[in-house]
Amino acid sequence: MTASKGLEGIVATQSAISSIIDDTLTYVGYDIDDLAVNASFEEVVYLLWHQRLPKSEELAELKQQLADNMSIPQPVLDHFKMYPINEVHPMAALRTAISLIGLYDESAEDMSDEANYQKAIKLQAKIATIVTAFSRIRKGQEPIAPKTDLGYAANFLYMLTGEMPEDIAVEAFNKALVLHADHELNASTFTARVCVATLSDMYSGVTAAIGALKGPLHGGANEQVMKMLMEIGSEENVESFIREKLDNKEKIMGFGHRVYRKGDPRAKHLREMSKKLTTLRGEEKYYNMSEKIESIVTGEKNLPPNVDFYSASVYHSLDIDHDLFTPIFAVSRISGWVAHILEQYSNNRLIRPRAEYIGPDMQKYVPIEER
Numbered sequence: 001m002t003a004s005k006g007l008e009g010i011v012a013t014q015s016a017i018s019s020i021i022d023d024t025l026t027y028v029g030y031d032i033d034d035l036a037v038n039a040s041f042e043e044v045v046y047l048l049w050h051q052r053l054p055k056s057e058e059l060a061e062l063k064q065q066l067a068d069n070m071s072i073p074q075p076v077l078d079h080f081k082m083y084p085i086n087e088v089h090p091m092a093a094l095r096t097a098i099s100l101i102g103l104y105d106e107s108a109e110d111m112s113d114e115a116n117y118q119k120a121i122k123l124q125a126k127i128a129t130i131v132t133a134f135s136r137i138r139k140g141q142e143p144i145a146p147k148t149d150l151g152y153a154a155n156f157l158y159m160l161t162g163e164m165p166e167d168i169a170v171e172a173f174n175k176a177l178v179l180h181a182d183h184e185l186n187a188s189t190f191t192a193r194v195c196v197a198t199l200s201d202m203y204s205g206v207t208a209a210i211g212a213l214k215g216p217l218h219g220g221a222n223e224q225v226m227k228m229l230m231e232i233g234s235e236e237n238v239e240s241f242i243r244e245k246l247d248n249k250e251k252i253m254g255f256g257h258r259v260y261r262k263g264d265p266r267a268k269h270l271r272e273m274s275k276k277l278t279t280l281r282g283e284e285k286y287y288n289m290s291e292k293i294e295s296i297v298t299g300e301k302n303l304p305p306n307v308d309f310y311s312a313s314v315y316h317s318l319d320i321d322h323d324l325f326t327p328i329f330a331v332s333r334i335s336g337w338v339a340h341i342l343e344q345y346s347n348n349r350l351i352r353p354r355a356e357y358i359g360p361d362m363q364k365y366v367p368i369e370e371r
């Protein structure tokens with residue numbers, strides 16, 4: 001038995017949800033470039049959960065179900081006030097809150113297909129409210145109730161600020177949600193599948209997935225990218241900052257990928273949005289700095305940007321707090337986690353790989369007084 005470090009190159013499951021072949025990403029066979037330009041996030045959610053695009057009445061029904069399920073139990077809101085909220089990372093708060101809302105769902109342990117589908121809707125609906133309510137409560141503001149006539153992207157931005165978002169912000173946010181929704185067997189999705197393959201419940205699977213997404217080698221990279229841009233501060237500083245990091249063999253956040261070699265197809269959409277939005281906000285410097293970083297890192301290391309790189313300046317341009325970038329990733333990716341959890345339940349087998357043992361051999365027990 002020989003281990004593949006990080007399970008590189010191991011095919012661990014079959015899936016009909018999304019695929020990455022020759023650097024092309026598809027959701028259920030639809031190219032991400034096509035969906036990014038044409039689809040609403042709700043259509044993508046339906047696509048991932050049903051493996052087909054919705055007809056208009058099916059889409060309307062899903063939108064209604066999401067709108068009807070957005071409120072969260074008062075004890076979850078009260079819970080945010082119980083700890084030093086300004087010292088807590090929103091991803092940690094989200095991880096706990098998702099687990100907590102499971103306690104208020106009477107059907108949490110009901111493993112029927114219908115109950116699991118209802119849980120999917122509840123989770124997708126409530127995660128937007130959790131993230132926005134947390135953000136407001138920590139600023140001493142009251143949470144804002146969703147508007148049932150708004151789409152998912154618009155509602156998120158509305159609940160965050162209490163103001164009706166501009167069309168351009170809704171369009172950009174919707175596109176970002178579409179681009180982040182699913183990604184084959186990435187670390188957080190794999191985590192979710194491993195968890196529920198024990199026949200544990202959906203809340204456990206999603207809670208585990210949030211924990212995996214939080215790390216800076218995965219979804220947590222988008223916040224780190226913004227931190228780096230702020231630290232660099234100006235275009236003139238890019239060259240020396242990045243070269244020093246590369247010389248010190250430090251990783252540049254937002255670059256590299258386990259699967260893509262030539263590049264992440266999502267990055268170009270985010271690059272385009274970053275250019276447009278930073279220009280509109282008079283903050284072109286973040287786009288210009290990003291472009292310069294890209295040119296150095298690709299030139300020196302042949303590492304293209306991943307989805308996390310330009311999403312940072314996009315979210316910054318939408319006036320979103322930097323530590324909410326990864327929770328927003330989760331708001332989108334929960335659609336993929338849930339799709340994979342439903343797929344895992346539908347054809348389940350316990351996921352239990354082996355380890356290549358490299359520890360000592362043939363040891364004899366030594367009584368404690370003789371050690």
Ligand SMILES: CC(=O)SCCNC(=O)CCNC(=O)[C@H](O)C(C)(C)COP(=O)(O)OP(=O)(O)OC[C@H]1O[C@@H](n2cnc3c(N)ncnc32)[C@H](O)[C@@H]1OP(=O)(O)O
Nearest residue numbers: 216217218219221250251252253254255256257258306308
């Ligand atoms: C949504 C997402 O999860 S997208 C990924 C988000 N994560 C990041 O942006 C963090 C930065 N990137 C990375 O850490 C990695 O590229 C990962 C985690 C994405 C992929 O990791 P792996 O496939 O395990 O590649 P690994 O970390 O082994 O890197 C291979 C080589 O490329 C180098 N490398 C990889 N990424 C980077 C980077 N961002 N900056 C500099 N060097 C890098 C490594 O140092 C290593 O070099 P070596 O062979 O000389 O030791």
Ligand SMILES: O=C([O-])CC(=O)C(=O)O
Nearest residue numbers: 182183185186187258307
């Ligand atoms: O697939 C991966 O390893 C990481 C990634 O890009 C994602 O989850 O979107």
